[in-house]
Amino acid sequence: MNFIYSRTYKALVTLPPILWVSLFLLLPYLMMLLHSFWAVRDGVIVDRWNFDNYATLFKNPLYLQVLFRTARIAASVTLLSVLLGYPVAYFLSFHAGPRKEILYQLVIVPLWVSYLVRGYAWKTILGSDGVLNGFLQYLHITHGPVSAILYSPFAVILMLTHIYTPFVFLPIYASLEHIPRPLIEASQDLGASPRKTFFRVILPLSLPGLLAGATFAFVLSLGDFLAPLLVGGPSGTMIANLVQSLFGAAYDWPLGAAISVFILVITVALLAVTQRVEKHWSFE
Amino acid sequence: MSASTSTVSRRPWLLGSYAALVFAFIYLPIIVLVAYSFNRDGVGGFPPRHFTFDWYRQLFADSAIWDSVVNSLIVAAGAVVLSLTLGLLAALALDRADFPCKSLFRRLVLLPLILPGIITGLSMLMFAVIAGFQRSLILVFFGHGTALISVATTELFAGLQKMDRRQEEASLDLGATPWRTFWLVTLPNLKLSLIAAGLLIFTLSMDEIAVTFFLIGSESTLPLEIWGRLRRGITPEINAISTLILVVSIILIAIWYHLRTRNEHD
Numbered sequence: 163m164n165f166i167y168s169r170t171y172k173a174l175v176t177l178p179p180i181l182w183v184s185l186f187l188l189l190p191y192l193m194m195l196l197h198s199f200w201a202v203r204d205g206v207i208v209d210r211w212n213f214d215n216y217a218t219l220f221k222n223p224l225y226l227q228v229l230f231r232t233a234r235i236a237a238s239v240t241l242l243s244v245l246l247g248y249p250v251a252y253f254l255s256f257h258a259g260p261r262k263e264i265l266y267q268l269v270i271v272p273l274w275v276s277y278l279v280r281g282y283a284w285k286t287i288l289g290s291d292g293v294l295n296g297f298l299q300y301l302h303i304t305h306g307p308v309s310a311i312l313y314s315p316f317a318v319i320l321m322l323t324h325i326y327t328p329f330v331f332l333p334i335y336a337s338l339e340h341i342p343r344p345l346i347e348a349s350q351d352l353g354a355s356p357r358k359t360f361f362r363v364i365l366p367l368s369l370p371g372l373l374a375g376a377t378f379a380f381v382l383s384l385g386d387f388l389a390p391l392l393v394g395g396p397s398g399t400m401i402a403n404l405v406q407s408l409f410g411a412a413y414d415w416p417l418g419a420a421i422s423v424f425i426l427v428i429t430v431a432l433l434a435v436t437q438r439v440e441k442h443w444s445f446e
Numbered sequence: 447m448s449a450s451t452s453t454v455s456r457r458p459w460l461l462g463s464y465a466a467l468v469f470a471f472i473y474l475p476i477i478v479l480v481a482y483s484f485n486r487d488g489v490g491g492f493p494p495r496h497f498t499f500d501w502y503r504q505l506f507a508d509s510a511i512w513d514s515v516v517n518s519l520i521v522a523a524g525a526v527v528l529s530l531t532l533g534l535l536a537a538l539a540l541d542r543a544d545f546p547c548k549s550l551f552r553r554l555v556l557l558p559l560i561l562p563g564i565i566t567g568l569s570m571l572m573f574a575v576i577a578g579f580q581r582s583l584i585l586v587f588f589g590h591g592t593a594l595i596s597v598a599t600t601e602l603f604a605g606l607q608k609m610d611r612r613q614e615e616a617s618l619d620l621g622a623t624p625w626r627t628f629w630l631v632t633l634p635n636l637k638l639s640l641i642a643a644g645l646l647i648f649t650l651s652m653d654e655i656a657v658t659f660f661l662i663g664s665e666s667t668l669p670l671e672i673w674g675r676l677r678r679g680i681t682p683e684i685n686a687i688s689t690l691i692l693v694v695s696i697i698l699i700a701i702w703y704h705l706r707t708r709n710e711h712d
Contacts, residue, residue, distance in 0.1 A: 176535075179539060180539075186592045190573035193573055194565070194569045194572060198594065278672055283479040409660075425562060
């Protein structure tokens with residue numbers, strides 16, 4: 163059908179976005195890539211090509227420690243978001259009846275609510291003179307404030323799980339809604355227990371959505387630098403915070419760039435793999 | 447969608463209570479935030495005791511906050527125009543033209559949506575420094591506008607795919623110029639996608655921190671202003687502004703929802 167549009171039309175719609183995106187998006191990303199192979203000498207960035215920055219990331223024990231902590235936090239957030247999001251999606255899809263639409267909207271609404279506002283809410287709840295501590299003392303469960311809640315990896319996990327649960331819910335719900343109901347009825351009519359129906363029919367058919375949601379949660383928490391600053395404290399520092407300090411006070415752009423490229427590669431690779439797996443599953 | 451199956455099992459009260467707990471987890475922090483914006487004694491402690499509007503009064507007199515709100519509104523409005531313009535062209539290009547590296551272009555446009563904001567922000571900062579641009583509100587506007595082309599392209603491309611191509615053909619066959627056809631047929635058909643994309647871009651830009659963080663000069667946007675205050679120690683004034691942000695978000699959702707359902711009923 164494309165013949166109905168003239169060559170001029172196609173050129174007019176194609177060239178401006180290509181030029182703009184190449185200049186203001188591709189070029190900046192490429193600069194990041196180039197810098198990751200350069201070095202800092204006497205406080206000046208020089209284009210001396212090397213792989214030292216990447217080597218540093220994997221050799222320096224401090225960086226490795228932060229890297230593992232980041233992976234652990236991102237994995238915990240992913241797992242918790244799935245554990246919270248999946249049952250809710252399941253409940254809505256199969257048992258919510260006429261309240262389905264309104265409950266669905268209730269899960270979506272927080273997605274529109276400011277990230278910062280939600281993060282701040284946790285700060286006021288978890289702080290040593292925060293709402294949770296006040297509540298515990300009010301009930302006489304504790305007598306002094308428990309100070310270890312805020313400024314810990316746990317607080318980061320809690321905040322990110324709160325933010326990404328709706329993200330994980332969405333694709334899972336979509337995939338549950340797409341399961342043909344006769345399949346489930348067939349399984350039950352043939353005598354499978356509800357448990358068996360779930361594990362043999364529903365769960366496998368919802369795996370693409372589950373995978374998509376889990377990937378979102380993992381990738382988004384992997385590169386987060388605001389949650390650690392807001393509720394993480396020093397023990398909650400994540401990899402993106404290293405990048406931030408390397409581009410700021412530490413002034414080592416090449417090393418910061420190498421870590422950024424590393425995050426970028428992991429993100430893109432994970433998304434590519436999940437996309438391929440999803441495609442594979444959905445054709446079966 | 448499909449009819450809900452009542453055959454799956456008996457009333458799953460356990461699952462239902464679990465779902466209720468998850469809803470509580472999602473909403474409790476937001477409720478706490480709003481409740482404490484009316485608490486005279488500060489952001490913590492339990493229970494909130496003395497009801498007051500003082501924090502709102504303080505907020506409305508706080509010129510630094512309102513300056514930052516104005517900055518955010520300017521950036522967001524500009525970002526909506528910039529990213530919708532380029533996103534519309536990109537969506538038309540992806541829908542109707544063939545060009546080299548098309549799939550690469552599609553992926554590249556989406557990158558800012560997928561990558562952590564810090565990477566996009568820092569890449570843009572490097573570009574700006576090397577190109578000799580000053581860090582400023584204008585740079586933030588360009589940054590948001592460029593990063594959010596991703597959202598505009600996705601929404602508008604979906605809109606184009608759903609569109610009835612024959613209307614455009616008819617218009618061209620009847621002698622309208624491509625330009626007239628674009629204005630009188632293509633754009634009106636995309637109206638809803640344009641509004642939806644615009645609302646989403648506006649919301650995302652108003653809330654953006656990561657890119658803003660690295661591109662801003664001496665000015666402040668609303669999220670950065672709040673961010674700065676969070677690090678200096680917190681008062682319920684921040685709860686108050688958060689509550690207002692919440693109210694505005696809910697109004698935007700309501701508009702979006704209204705538009706969407708109205709369109710479905712047409």
